[in-house]
Amino acid sequence: xxxxxxxxxxxxxxxxxxxxxxxxxxxxxxxxxxxxxxxxxxxxxxxxxxxxxxxxxxxxxxxxxxxxxxxxxxxxxxxxxxxxxxxxxxxxxxxxxxxxxxxxxxxxxxxxxxxxxxxxxxxxxxxxxxxxxxxxxxxxxxxxxxxxxxxxxxxxxxxxxxxxxxxxxxxxxxxxxxxxxxxxxxxxxxxxxxxxxxxxxxxxxxxxxxxxxxxxxxxxxxxxxxxxxxxxxxxxxxxxxxxxxxxxxxxxxxxxxxxxxxxxxxxxxxxxxxxxxxxxxxxxxxxxxxxxxxxxxxxxxxxxxxxxxxxxxxxxxxxxxxxxxxxxxxxxxxxxxxxxxxxxxx
Numbered sequence: 001x002x003x004x005x006x007x008x009x010x011x012x013x014x015x016x017x018x019x020x021x022x023x024x025x026x027x028x029x030x031x032x033x034x035x036x037x038x039x040x041x042x043x044x045x046x047x048x049x050x051x052x053x054x055x056x057x058x059x060x061x062x063x064x065x066x067x068x069x070x071x072x073x074x075x076x077x078x079x080x081x082x083x084x085x086x087x088x089x090x091x092x093x094x095x096x097x098x099x100x101x102x103x104x105x106x107x108x109x110x111x112x113x114x115x116x117x118x119x120x121x122x123x124x125x126x127x128x129x130x131x132x133x134x135x136x137x138x139x140x141x142x143x144x145x146x147x148x149x150x151x152x153x154x155x156x157x158x159x160x161x162x163x164x165x166x167x168x169x170x171x172x173x174x175x176x177x178x179x180x181x182x183x184x185x186x187x188x189x190x191x192x193x194x195x196x197x198x199x200x201x202x203x204x205x206x207x208x209x210x211x212x213x214x215x216x217x218x219x220x221x222x223x224x225x226x227x228x229x230x231x232x233x234x235x236x237x238x239x240x241x242x243x244x245x246x247x248x249x250x251x252x253x254x255x256x257x258x259x260x261x262x263x264x265x266x267x268x269x270x271x272x273x274x275x276x277x278x279x280x281x282x283x284x285x286x287x288x289x290x291x292x293x294x295x296x297x298x299x300x301x302x303x304x305x306x307x308x309x310x311x312x313x314x315x316x317x318x319x320x321x322x323x324x325x326x327x328x329x330x331x332x333x334x335x336x337x338x339x340x341x342x343x344x345x346x
Contacts, residue, residue, distance in 0.1 A: 005271050006034030008278045015254045018261035026264040027090045036102040039261040042111045043331025062342045075339045088131040095133035108137040111328035120147035140168040141316040159187040164320035165304040169226045173235035186237035192219035193245035198320040210297050220252040255280025
């Protein structure tokens, strides 16, 4: 029997497949298909509540949360943790068998608290109680970097997320380099698909004369650039691609010593169904003409590409980061509304 797509990717390249925001059944299918870890984000409950498989579980969690907590925010955090814990239990055997190398499941609480390092730290410490294979997902902003530094010193496993610019990746990698005893593991994201989505919106809104083919390559080009800087400088951490908006946000990364997290429905399942050839494309040379044309036309691409394109205080307000966080805020508001509706029944 022919092996599935992700098994073949793993067999012939160092690229690894993670699954993003799965239901419990999707998590099991993903592991069978080769997924080694899992990411979730603050929109997780909104997504799975709309699944017939998960809806009753979420609503039972909400009833319990409302009984336990008078604060809607605390109740929402409880529901998020219960949902993620179920996925962590599914991935736990991988974590145990690999002695902690794989099987990680990430969690991120309210996106409305991202400017408060102490709240980020408190949430992360509470999240770690959910299981040995929980990994903290922390935004790479000025506030998030303060939290990351503290948690790294405590040897907490971390995904540095919301990275849309090289300057963000450099900031977190250099922070780790300065630590006398850095903590493994560290995953340094590049949210490739959301970055592309932001640029597409900008081009449309400003009516910019940008070639669609160039836009198609923008996010993956920036991810390759970030990867090469990380490797050339022997920075700690593994590049983790995310925010996929097309199959190419996985297939164009194949061949690199990178991990990529993608949704099961609409991305991973299609790749399994299509079972395309495993073609390592990640080390394709960067196109200087493509980079120059995008940087000239779109200031945000130039800011993302240059190491000094953004100062730390600009990270949280950078357009693509704001777009990503807005998606999280929508998901968290959805969860809060579910909590409020249940409380109003009482």
